[in-house]
Amino acid sequence: MNADPRLPEIQSVASFLRDCLPFGELPEDTRRDTARRIQITYLRKGEQIRASSAAYALRIVRSGAVEIRSEDRQLLDRLGEGESFNIHGLDLGSEGVVAETIEDTLLYQLPRPAYEALRAQFRDFDRHFHSQRNRRLRRAARYRPDTNLLTEPLANLVTRDPLALPPQTHLQEAARAMSERRVSSLLVKDGEQLLGIVTDRDLRSRALARGLPVHTPIRDIMTRDPKRIELDASVFDAVLAMTREGIHHLPVQEGGRVVGIITSSDLMLARENDPVYLVQHLSRQQDTESLAAITASLPSLMVQAVRGGMRAHQLSRVLTAISDAATCRLIELATEKLGPAPVPFCWLGFGSQGRGEQLIGADQDNGLLIDNRATTNDMDWFHRLATFVCDGLNACGYPYCNGKVMATTERWRQPLGEWRRTVDDWTHAPTPEAVMRVSIFFDLRSIYGDAHLCDQLQQHMLARTRRDTIFQAALAANVLEQTPPLGIFRRFLVERNGEHRDEFDVKKRGVLPIVDLARIHALAHGLPAVNTRERLQQLVDARILTIGDGRNLQDAYDTIQQIRVENQCRQVTAGHHASNYLNPDELPDLERKHLKDAFTVVHDAQEAMRSHFRQGL
Amino acid sequence: MDWPALLWLGLKRRWWRGRARHPALRRALTAPLPAGDAVNTRYVAVDLETTGLSPERDEIASIGWVAIEQGCILLETARHYRVRLEKDVGQSAIYHQLTDSELQQGEPLPIVLARLLEAIDGSVLIFHNAQLDMGFLNRACRSLWGAPLPVPFEDTMQLESRRLIRQQEGMPAGALRLFQCRRRYGLPDVAAHDALGDAIATAELWLAMNAGGYRECSEQ
Numbered sequence: 043m044n045a046d047p048r049l050p051e052i053q054s055v056a057s058f059l060r061d062c063l064p065f066g067e068l069p070e071d072t073r074r075d076t077a078r079r080i081q082i083t084y085l086r087k088g089e090q091i092r093a094s095s096a097a098y099a100l101r102i103v104r105s106g107a108v109e110i111r112s113e114d115r116q117l118l119d120r121l122g123e124g125e126s127f128n129i130h131g132l133d134l135g136s137e138g139v140v141a142e143t144i145e146d147t148l149l150y151q152l153p154r155p156a157y158e159a160l161r162a163q164f165r166d167f168d169r170h171f172h173s174q175r176n177r178r179l180r181r182a183a184r185y186r187p188d189t190n191l192l193t194e195p196l197a198n199l200v201t202r203d204p205l206a207l208p209p210q211t212h213l214q215e216a217a218r219a220m221s222e223r224r225v226s227s228l229l230v231k232d233g234e235q236l237l238g239i240v241t242d243r244d245l246r247s248r249a250l251a252r253g254l255p256v257h258t259p260i261r262d263i264m265t266r267d268p269k270r271i272e273l274d275a276s277v278f279d280a281v282l283a284m285t286r287e288g289i290h291h292l293p294v295q296e297g298g299r300v301v302g303i304i305t306s307s308d309l310m311l312a313r314e315n316d317p318v319y320l321v322q323h324l325s326r327q328q329d330t331e332s333l334a335a336i337t338a339s340l341p342s343l344m345v346q347a348v349r350g351g352m353r354a355h356q357l358s359r360v361l362t363a364i365s366d367a368a369t370c371r372l373i374e375l376a377t378e379k380l381g382p383a384p385v386p387f388c389w390l391g392f393g394s395q396g397r398g399e400q401l402i403g404a405d406q407d408n409g410l411l412i413d414n415r416a417t418t419n420d421m422d423w424f425h426r427l428a429t430f431v432c433d434g435l436n437a438c439g440y441p442y443c444n445g446k447v448m449a450t451t452e453r454w455r456q457p458l459g460e461w462r463r464t465v466d467d468w469t470h471a472p473t474p475e476a477v478m479r480v481s482i483f484f485d486l487r488s489i490y491g492d493a494h495l496c497d498q499l500q501q502h503m504l505a506r507t508r509r510d511t512i513f514q515a516a517l518a519a520n521v522l523e524q525t526p527p528l529g530i531f532r533r534f535l536v537e538r539n540g541e542h543r544d545e546f547d548v549k550k551r552g553v554l555p556i557v558d559l560a561r562i563h564a565l566a567h568g569l570p571a572v573n574t575r576e577r578l579q580q581l582v583d584a585r586i587l588t589i590g591d592g593r594n595l596q597d598a599y600d601t602i603q604q605i606r607v608e609n610q611c612r613q614v615t616a617g618h619h620a621s622n623y624l625n626p627d628e629l630p631d632l633e634r635k636h637l638k639d640a641f642t643v644v645h646d647a648q649e650a651m652r653s654h655f656r657q658g659l
Numbered sequence: 660m661d662w663p664a665l666l667w668l669g670l671k672r673r674w675w676r677g678r679a680r681h682p683a684l685r686r687a688l689t690a691p692l693p694a695g696d697a698v699n700t701r702y703v704a705v706d707l708e709t710t711g712l713s714p715e716r717d718e719i720a721s722i723g724w725v726a727i728e729q730g731c732i733l734l735e736t737a738r739h740y741r742v743r744l745e746k747d748v749g750q751s752a753i754y755h756q757l758t759d760s761e762l763q764q765g766e767p768l769p770i771v772l773a774r775l776l777e778a779i780d781g782s783v784l785i786f787h788n789a790q791l792d793m794g795f796l797n798r799a800c801r802s803l804w805g806a807p808l809p810v811p812f813e814d815t816m817q818l819e820s821r822r823l824i825r826q827q828e829g830m831p832a833g834a835l836r837l838f839q840c841r842r843r844y845g846l847p848d849v850a851a852h853d854a855l856g857d858a859i860a861t862a863e864l865w866l867a868m869n870a871g872g873y874r875e876c877s878e879q
Contacts, residue, residue, distance in 0.1 A: 047766070047774075050723070050739035054849035054856050082732035082859075084866035105847045123847075146845050146870070148863060151731075 052077045055150070062102060062124040063631055064170035068160070079156040083149050091141040093130045099151040100171075102126040106147025113138030119642070120144075124631065128157070128171060196275050199309065200294045200302035206231040209238075209261035213249050216240060216260045226307075227291040229300060230264045236300045238264030241291055270295045271304070278356060280304055282363060285321045324367040329375065330434040333368055337438040340364065341614045344402055348611050354603035355399075355575060362400040366391070368438050369408070369431065370490045376430040384420040385413040389431070389490040392447060393482035397557070398573045399603075402610055402620040406432065406440040407447045407482055409454035411495045416457050428455055445479060458495055462502050469506040472516040481520065481558070484565055485572045500570065507565040511655075514566050518655035521558040522648055526641035527551045542623045548609065549622035552602040552637075555644050556595055559651060563587070566655075574599060595647055598640035605629070605637055665692060671809040679806040681769075683776040690781035692811060697869060702727040702813075703736075703778060704785040704862035706854045707792045710744065714798040718744050722771055723855030724778060725862055727785070730869075732862045739855040740774065741765030769803055772796075779810065787837045787861040789814035815840065815864050840864055 055077040059065040065073060082104070085091075091101070101108075103121050110119040110127060121127060129141055152160075161168040206229040207216055220228055220242070230238040240260050248254075248263040269287055271280055273296040280292060290306040320336060320343070327333045340361070347357055373389060393407035394400045408431075410424055428449035436442050449455050456464065468480050484503065488496035507513060527546045560577040563569075567586055571577045575596055582592035610620035626634060669692060676688045693700040705724040711717030719742050726736035743765040765771075775796075786792045789812050797807035819840045823830050833839055837860055838848060844867035849860060 047738055047740040050737055050855050052734055052737055052855065052859065053853070054859065055734065058847075058849075078734050078737065080734045082734070082863060082866070083730060084863065084870045086870045105845060146867070148846060148867070 049078065052080075055080055058104065058124075058150075059102075061631070062126065063635065064167050067166055068164060072160070072164075076152065076156060076160065079152060081151045081153065083151065085143045085147045085149060087143055087145050087147075089143050091129055093139065096129055097151070098128075098130050098154040100126055100128050100157040101141070102150040102152070104148040104150050106143060106145040106149075108147060108149075109142050109144050111140055111142065113140075119638075125635075131171060195273075196271065196277055196280050196294065196304060197273055199277065200273065200304050201225075201308070202302045204229055204293075204300075204303040206300075207260065208232060209264070210259045212257040213245065213254065213260060213263070214256035217245055220245075226305065227303065228260075229293060229303065230260055231300070234299060236268075236270075236293060236295075237261070238266045239268040239291060239293060240264045268293055270300070272296070273301060277309065278359075281309055282321075282359070284309070286363075321363050321367040324364065325371050327371060330372065330437050333371060333434065334438045337364070337368060340439065341402055341620055344607070344620075345611045345614050348607055353600070354401075354607040355600060357607060358394075358399045358401055358603070361402065362395055362398045365395055365400055365404075365435075365440060366489050368440075369435065372431045372434040372438075373427070373490050375434070376427050379430070380423060380426055383427075383491075384423055385416045386492040386495065387412045387424065388488050388492045388495040389449070390496060391487050391489045393485055395489070396482070396485040396487040396572050398487070399557075401607065402614075403622075404440065405443045406435045407443050408432070408435075408449050408489070409447070409483075409486075410449040410456075411461055411499055412455070412457045413492070413495065414457045414459050421455075421457075424455055425450075447482060458498060461499050465499070465503050465506055469503075469510050469513040472513050477513075477516045477520050481517065481561070484561055485557075487572055504565065504568045504570065508568040514562065515655050517558075517562045517565070518651060521555065521562055522652055524550065524555050524558070525648065526555060526644045544627065545623040545625045547622050548602065548606045548624045552641065552644070553599070553606065555648065556599045556602070559595065559644075559647055562651070562655070591647065591650075594643045598643040601636050601640040605633055608633075665811075668692070668809055668811060675806040675809060679800075679804055681773065681804040683773040684800055684804050684806060684808070686780060687776045687808065687810060688806070693781070693783055698730060701782040702785050702862075702865070703782045704732075704858045704865060705775070705779075705792060706786070706858040706861060707795055708854045709791075709795055710746070712791065714794040717795075718742070718746060719768060719771075719795050719799060720744065721765070721854045722775060723853065723858040724775065725855070725858050726778070726782065727862055727865065730866065732859065732866065734859070736778070737855055737859065738774065738778065739853070740771040742768050742771050768799060772799055772803065776808075784810060784812035785861060785865050786812060786814050786816075787840070787857070787864070788816045813865070815861055815868065818868055819843075837861060837864070841867075844868070 051074055056074050059068075059073050059077060065076065068076065081099075085106075087106075103123055103125050105123055108121045108127070110121070119127070127141060129139065161171065205219060205223050205225050205227075207219065209230050209232060211230075216228060220226070227239055227241040229236060230240060238261070240263060244263050244265065249258065254263070268291075269283065269289065270293045271283055273294050283292060284290060284306050292304050293300050294302040294304055324333060324336055327336065344357065344361070347360070352360075369389065369391070377383065388411040390396070390409040390411055391407070392409065394404050395407060410428055412421070412424055416424070432442065432448050432450045442448065447454055453464065468476065468483075484507070486496065486500060486503075557574050560574045560581070563581050563586055564571060564577045567581070567584060569577060569580045569584065571580045578587065578592050578596045578599075581587040582589055587595070606622065606624070609624045610622075613620050626637070629637065672688045676685060679685045679688060703724050703726050705722065707719050708721045709717050709719055721739070721741045723739045724737070726733050741764065784793075793808070793812065800806060800808045816835050816837075820830070820835055823834065837857060841860060841864050842848070844864060846860075846863055846867055849856060
């Protein structure tokens with residue numbers, strides 16, 4: 043009890059405010075004073091508050107729920123317990139904003155003088171109400187304490203001033219220089235121009251093993267025109283490049299000029315036990331069982347990586363690289379068993395694998411693109427390949443696709459010519475239902491084999507989708523069907539019963555709408571990117587989306603994916619399977635708020651698209 | 660309040676007005692009775708903590724109150740007084756988590772009571788279980804100043820009891836306790852349990868029971 047009975051501590055109100063944004067960050071005694079200024083009202087369901095008639099005050103929902111709608115009845119926001127609004131502030135940009143109680147609601151009002159005094163005195167408090175929704179969202183997406191080394195710039199680990207010798211240098215001389223400098227590689231340079239690279243291994247296998255004389259010039263054993271990496275790339279990029287190419291040394295360039303070198307041991311020293319190394323590990327396994335034994339550890343690795351600060355978009359790249367590696371290894375194992383492929387082919391990844399956005403628990407979506415010269419007999423070989431690989435993937439924790447989008451299905455295992463006809467069929471007379479079934483096809487990427495085949499198919503596809511407005515409209519209609527669950531903060535938009543009661547599917551309702559939006563715009567404008575972030579970037583670069591819209595969508599995408607990943611980590615930690623279902627009540631306040639902001643961005647973008655593609659509908 | 664009750668109350672007030680020995684009490688009995696228009700009536704929700712259930716034997720340990728104007732609870736008007744006890748606290752201290760020494764820091768009952776009478780001037784009181792609290796207030800006023808406190812009041816517990824009977828809903832044990840009643844109106848649980856917290860909780864329940872058209876808290 044407070045010492046002064048005339049200024050009592052109102053415990054129940056003060057402790058409620060402590061859990062509300064942004065009151066929680068106010069000093070204790072300020073919050074206590076604020077509690078004494080509150081006025082409490084109770085509104086029945088369906089009552090309205092308008093700036094024109096209501097007193098100027100900050101209103102905090104104590105219990106119940108309130109919807110904010112624009113003059114033309116568009117839903118702007120939905121507020122639950124602990125969330126607050128200032129109807130006059132909302133009304134500034136657009137006249138006629140109305141707040142309506144959608145349940146019986148107990149409302150705390152902070153009158154204007156007290157509200158404005160707080161905003162004047164506390165910057166964060168002011169910013170919370172001042173900043174636009176999008177800005178709040180952007181901060182959430184961008185700002186995270188980042189302890190993960192993988193995201194660090196490469197620059198910190200690069201060896202500057204690497205050993206460089208001219209191409210005519212003799213082998214022995216080169217070996218001596220390398221020993222003196224205690225390095226495992228040297229760059230072969232003609233003046234400023236990088237010609238090649240020579241490593242310890244090259245000296246062994248290309249020189250000593252072949253018995254080359256010691257005065258042979260290093261030009262004869264160097265690897266010509268080696269792969270390079272930019273100085274401003276991240277450690278992650280470097281690791282990925284090395285594991286993909288199976289190399290250990292990467293010249294580092296800045297503005298086209300080689301400034302250093304990075305080696306796998308530099309990276310290893312900096313970081314061990316990382317999921318990225320699984321990629322390499324996978325490619326050494328000799329059968330499906332040992333592959334599956336490795337992929338079984340993915341959920342716990344995900345938890346580790348996310349705890350280490352890895353962001354969702356990095357994690358999905360790593361997980362995609364891992365499933366790519368598993369696929370490639372399975373194809374190699376199949377080829378060892380079935381004999382070499384009779385004609386060139388390309389293994390295609392669709393959907394999240396195609397986009398490089400896979401997470402734990404993704405099912406497999408794949409297909410086979412085969413050279414036109416294949417005979418009926420050859421096609422039989424590919425059927426057996428598909429069966430081996432798809433069974434293997436299933437064993438590795440990438441379950442069979444419900445929609446049968448798999449290389450084992452005849453329609454998804456065709457020579458290039460047939461594929462083109464199939465694409466023509468899909469785009470020519472599209473039904474919404476058919477469009478939905480095949481939409482993931484348009485996110486295709488070559489996983490293994492002859493990437494040129496994939497390019498040809500993609501070019502054909504883009505040429506078709508780009509000019510066909512009827513197809514675009516069908517795709518748009520399909521996209522607009524799945525709207526974000528904007529009401530999730532209350533009970534109504536979650537599942538009402540069944541296994542996922544009180545939850546919603548954050549992938550289906552949150553991630554896919556953005557993926558769909560990016561895809562349809564990319565297809566309509568013939569952009570080749572398939573990764574959602576890259577698509578959004580290309581759309582901005584091509585001035586199809588404004589910078590603001592593009593960024594907002596990307597932030598929304600990152601935010602939702604991040605919350606989805608963290609939710610999966612919680613599920614795995616609790617001993618459950620990772621799923622895409624999420625109970626919004628279990629989210630911390632701030633995440634709930636960010637998720638809502640993100641959904642609002644998606645909603646707005648969908649509305650914009652509705653009018654854009656309307657002519658074809 | 661129906662008019663016979665109001666008439667009876669008016670008569671009682673006139674009878675006791677001359678006998679009240681304290682100006683605050685006299686004023687409380689002189690103030691005009693509310694006209695019966697709920698929106699324009701001022702209400703004060705009051706809750707007492709007592710050392711027991713008997714107004715004759717037990718004492719008031721603390722009093723909390725808050726006013727409702729125009730359908731709006733004004734926390735600025737909230738007050739919370741501890742009362743200095745004459746006797747020791749006995750068993751109920753465990754329940755109210757107050758100790759004797761804490762209560763010795765309170766103010767004398769006459770001072771606290773005078774403050775309450777000033778605050779309720781012309782208002783209708785609201786209690787949850789008025790019989791108990793009014794019993795203590797009548798007893799205190801009478802023994803201190805020679806007259807009880809015949810003021811108009813409402814009782815959320817009685818209102819809820821009548822509603823449950825009318826709607827023939829069952830009334831299990833504890834159904835009429837303040838926080839059980841609040842739950843039936845969808846009001847949130849609150850952890851704090853003191854005289855002021857309960858007075859505010861009662862005021863909210865009263866608003867929920869009487870919610871009608873949108874009521875505006877006046878601008879300051």
